[in-house]
Amino acid sequence: MTCRIFSTLLMSFIFFNTYAVTIKLCYPDNDAPPWQIGNGENIFHPPGLSIDIITAAAKKIKADINIIRVPTNRVFQLLAKGEVDGVFIFSFLPERQESGVYPLLKNGELNHKNRVASLDYHFYKNKKSKLTWDGKTLSNLNSEIGVNRGYAVIDILKKLSIPYEESKGSEILVKKVDSGRLDGLVSQSMTVDLFIRKLKAKNLIKLSPPVISKDYFLVFGKSFYEKNKILCEKFWDSIGNLRDLVIKKNIVKYAN
Missing domain, CATH: 3.40.190.10 (Periplasmic binding protein-like II)
Incomplete structure (x- = not known):
C-alpha cells in the first residue's frame, strides 16, 4: 500500500512539473501563407496554419505557450542561447541538431507522424x-x-x-x-x-x-528538452494527432 501511495504521489509530482512551465516558442517574421501570415514581429489574425496547429496541440495537453517572431537568421541563434524553448516550423538539417531536438522514432529516424507540415x-x-x-x-x-x-x-x-x-x-x-x-x-x-x-x-x-x-517540425532546444522530456514528447504527439484535423478545419481562412 505504501509503495502504491508513493507511486501515485510520484506520478502526480511528475505530471505537475511537466506543465508548470510556460513554453517560449519562436517563428520567423516573414509572410509564408498559409503557414505563417504577415511580415514583422506582430502575430496576425488569423496567424497561419502552423500557429493554429501548435496552439491547438498545446491546448490539448494543457500546456502554456508564449509565441514571438524574429528574423529567420536569428531564430536558431535564440534557440542556441536558450532564450527560447522551441522554434517552428523547420525541416531537418544536421547542423540544426547542434542546438535543437527533433521528434524521433526509437531507431533514431525522424518521426514523420509528428511533423507540423509536409511541403x-x-x-x-x-x-x-x-x-x-x-x-x-x-x-x-x-x-x-x-x-x-x-x-x-x-x-x-x-x-x-x-x-x-x-x-x-x-x-x-x-x-x-x-x-x-x-x-x-x-x-x-x-x-x-x-x-x-x-x-x-x-x-x-x-x-x-x-x-x-x-517534413517540417517544432524543434525544441536541447537544454529545454532534457529538462522537460515528457512535456516535449506529449506536445509532439499532440501535434501528430491534431494536425490534419486543424488543417481541414482552418484552411478555408487562408484560401484568398
Missing part, C-alpha cells in the same frame, strides 16, 4: 523564360534563381551549382519573376500558389517534378 518545393519560371527542369538539371537559366533567405533548399541549389539570389519572403520572389526581373524561383509550392492568386500574377509557370518534399 513540396517547386521551381517556377516566368512564362517567357526557356527555363526547364527534368528533376536533375535546371537548364536555360539566364539569371539567378530566387529563393527565400535561410531556406534549407539553398543546399540543393549549391549541390546543383545553381546561382541564386536570396530574398525575404515568397511574395517578393513572385513579384520579381512575374515582372521578369528574375528568370525563376524555388519555394514552397502551397505558399507560392497562394501568392500567385493573391497578386493576380499571370506570368508564372510551375515546373515539375518537385525539387524536393520535406
